[in-house]
Amino acid sequence: MASEDVSGRLVTMRVTELKKVAKGLRLAKLEQAGITTVADVLANSHEQLMQIPGVGAQTVDEVKAAAALVAERSRVDARTRFDPVRRDPRQTRILAHLQAERAATEAVGELREAVHRFRERAMPYFAAADRAGSRLAMFFSRRKRRVETLARLDLLEAVNAEHETHALERDLATALDRARPERWNSDELWRDYERQAASVNTQFAKITGADAEDAERAEDFVGEDLRQAIETLPFDRSLLRTDLRFYQLFGAKYVIYQKRAIIGDEMGLGKTIQALAVAAHLAAKGQRRCLVICPASVVPNWLNEIRKHTKLEAFGLHGPGREEEARKWLRRGGVAVTTFNTIDRLESLPQRAKIALLVVDEAHYIKNPNAKRSMAVGAAIGRSKRALLLSGTPMENRVQEFKSLIGHLRPDLAEQVGQGDEVVGAEDFRRTVAPVYLRRNQEDVLTELPEKIEVEEWVQFNGSDEDEYREQVRRRNLMGMRRASSAMPGSAKLERLAELVDDAGAEGQKVIVFSYFLDVLKAVGERIGDVAIGPITGKVAAAKRQAMVDEFARREGPAVILAQIEAGGVGLNIQAASMVVLAEPQWKPSIEQQAVARAHRMGQTRRVQVHRLLAKDGVDDRIREVQEHKELLFEHYARRSDAKSTGAMATATAVATLDDDSIPLEQRIIAAERSRLGIDRR
Template identity: 45%
Template sequence: MAYDPKDVLRDGNSLLGAARQLLADHDRALAEVQRGLAPLRAEAARGQLASIPVERLKDVTGGRLRVGALEKAGFATVADVLGTTRYRLQLVPGIGPQTAAQVHAAAGSLAEAAERSAGIRVDLERQDDVTTPLVIALHRLVNAGPDVPRARAAAERLAERLGPLTHDARPAGSWWRRLFARPAKRERAEKALTELAQAVEAEGSRDTGLLMSQASVDLLRPAVSADEAWIDFELRASDYQTLLAELASLEPAREAAEGFVPSDLAARVKAQPLDDTYRRVSLRGYQSFGARFALVQQRVIIGDEMGLGKTIQAIAAIAHLRAEGGTHFVVACPASVLINWVREIEARSTIPAHPLHGPGRDDALAKFVADGGIGVTTFATLPMLDVPLDVDVTMFVVDEAHYAKNHETRRAKTVASWCRRVDRVLFLTGTPMENRVEEFRSLVAHLRPEVAKQVSPGEAVLGAQAFRSAVAPVYLRRNQKDVLVELPEVVHVDELEEFSAADGAAYRRAVAAGNFMAMRRAAYAVPKKSAKLDRLLELVEEAEANELKVVVFSYFRDVLAAVEAALGPDAHGPLSGDVPPARRQEVVDEFTAAPGHAVLLAQIQAGGVGLNLQAASVVILCEPQVKPTMETQAVARAHRMGQVRTVQVHRLLTPDSVDERMLKILRTKTRLFDQYARRSDLAEQTPDATDISEQTLARQIVAEEQERLGTS
């Protein structure tokens, strides 16, 4: 033998002990979370049962119960029944001991079902004795680090494998056991010892023992104080909510999580393995499905709504391909999100990220070519990115892919060239069709020309099934409300403010001149007399009183300048197209890190794309936007996974003006977007659901307002 049997047994038992210890430590941490969940489940169940009429008890018993006597006695709901005793039920005329027992048992059965299905959401505003123990318990698991799931999986595998091997190999560990063992047992011991030695050597090369021991140490740290747990929850809410969704089984409906793709395709996707060796983050069920969808279909669009973690899904797919031997990956994105991509790759994976942009681009490219990893570049740099053809790029990812919808632009032509070069391509976009189905079709043409030919606008009008069958192989979309079951609600409020005299005069001049853009911002033409600006300041003051962060969006720089002058030097920003991407991220970081209340100003074109603004729970839109998707994107930057507060969206509008005219016309565009892109489905197609261009919109509104005001 090339190894000492005693050493092999010692090392094998040590590894087995570390695996079992980790499983026990992790189980204790999980049990602590479940104890924290129990009172919240019971509370949620009681609220649900209070809305269920007592008549529904008949459904539990197949209609055998007569509940009329209970209703006459004042028992209106199932909660009323659970709130009393069997003896009290027996005092109801017409209810005997047997019926009382059946009624109570049926109510208990409904209570158990309600607790199992109760949705649990941690509310930052409710830091009481019921919720706090759960947050403290979650803190232990969240702060144990991203390697715990991998360590747990290794421990389960080793416990299952090494337990029998160490048991069977024991006779080979000493001369007297070998002497008294039967021949068959000695032979089995030698075989087990050989397998055990191989397993110990293999796990040693992977540092599995160190991985499990470190995870156990992290799980055994003392519980933190309530204040520390809540502060950490607010800073890392996304991690807490992801873990809570997993442990509380807060899974969305299967069809919604799978984007309503056909069942045969869904089955193939779910059968696809997803290796997590190079991944350092747990995935939600719908995220895992999205990554697998990209792997199975190879050339696809993930069009999930903003805030659902499209970046993480792309990283998960890349990590799997890296585990299969892929070495080089390229991500193309707007400059505004390049830094965010690099950060996410570094935080969520063990694959090196190379920012291929800016002054150090050449050196970074050389290192990327030599060492491999994920090269992250911008649309502007992509045409100049000289990656040698002998470098096998395993996957090409395009973020905000709708920017490549116009095939005549240099950007789109470069993206198309890379799509031809790389077998696996993943487009990420929350707005695959901004104005018309034809734009969605143009994106598909980059990936699967044969599918794009099937998705003609005429065919789409035929109905839901024709559209879905045409795009299913290449398109996956899920919505926040369908899959983020713990996401706080978003409250939309239209703030109607009449023109002041100065506003009205500026508006009439703009209408007379036929200046659509001047009409849109006339309400801020004289800031000191602006009714909209006064209301904006009131909203900011209210947010300050509640220590809430605010983000203010406008299309116009001069409007933001007026807001900035009114707010003073404490406002962050404004973010605009001419602010370098690195500085944009710095401004957002400063805004996020500011204690308590803060205000961030952003041009909606710059701040509504690619930036994470979940620190803000109040969103103010200075004026309605020509593209409904622009507003949707902007709001989704705050109302996204990890948000812990209800998001208030205030849109400032002036009645009997361009604002109301725009909203009336744009409802058609919003409905068209919803039907095709948002639901991955065409519920119905009405004759008036047609596109209208920005120029047509402007001409129509100007003409209507000139006629109304008599200035034509």
């Protein structure tokens, strides 16, 4: 199916497209000779192309190489992406065969013990059954042998008549039926796909070879010797319930081999599963204590993931009963989960207790080496045989923060990392820190992930919006300015948000709405009514947050989950949503990225739409400029004030203020808005 799509694309792709991947190509002579498409270039050999007058060997080599590159990119782009909205019949057939294979594999595991027991009971009589089935053998057997054979045949029939044998026959018949692709109807297949898309996509990627190709491309920055050592490392899967993607297996082996490492994969690639794979491997080898340190809000998610993906026992060392749970964990082994604020208060965790693997989730929480929790985690790292830090926040451009994280694991390597906050080239940086830092991006390793469409939804202040905004600017209240620019009651933003929710419901989509402000979430909830779930806030207990997410996933029809961006934007998996609405821009783009990644992550089956609600001519403009690293130089304000010399002077002073890095950013933004609105000229 994909190869047909690629062929069709290359047949219609003009040969001039090759200039996009190899500048300076000379194509005129080829086009004159009738080589007008990329498919034409690929269809003709080097020798055939060189026979064209005016075309030399170098041109042919360059053109063929460019065509091969375009074809490879087209092949990757054309890989099958299962679409539960379109339900292409060809994709349905593929899902049927994948379902049949999974059913057969599951049956082998479930029935292996029962088959083994039947074999042990019946094996002594199989030879007699063979003899009884041969008239010639029975004719030439002595009477005593015939009697003995018939007696054993009776015993075999008795085994066949046993209740357990009949049960096995029924189970085998059921298994054989479930292993027939035609047994599954379209609705069953697509419902199943939406429930477990991550595992189905993993299965399909391994069958087609795409998984290995993606992993190889993503890890090409790891030195050949190190890569070979990691790839050939034995790995014990016996305590895992989940099949790993190749890049996840490489990540797990990387941690096992390096002993102290950071996995900085982009959000949504399964860092948790990789950490649990390491824990399962070590436990299978007799090293059974794994400790996870994470924010309190994601403790339930970790406990769920442990039970879902491994056969290891899970212990929550947080809240009442944590000391008893800690003692059980120390005695029995397994995976214990605690929080940054609890790790140094666990009385049942003695200093001498050895930990096979320490996992620190959301590791940017310990970027300040002088903070109390950083020191507590650092002490735990020192007591651990292996340590793994997880963080989905890209670190290439934040050298000092990365250096402090790497210092927890490899102080010697931290000294080799650059000084200051200078921007470091991503490729050189990754090669330099490869002994401790592994990062893969979604576009490299999850080629089947549905696309993400990001839209800026600019709205104009209405009358009440603008009056409130001006008042907050007059008060120099930056938080008030941001709140007044968000989806407050009666605002243009709130009306646009309600329209998006209505449209999503009509299309069968579920929605996540993120805001920094509680009163904005309250206003949204009141405006959209019964479809709202939440809000998830910092004060909502972790278990209740997960319950809200579960309810959101189960609910049939329209549903909207409301979340404070710093509470719901971290650690939760909300793949049931295919629309994300950000009610206002955040200072750090990484906060928005983490929020979007709650939906656009491994296991998502639908295209994800991201809508950023932005109020024109206000603080949202300024924050977007900060996000894009633009200078706060607003020359157009001066042009607006040319009519009045006093206004021009005031504006010029404001512009100079905006360019003064010694003045806090928040004050400069307030000054910019006061200047734009003419407040300081009155």
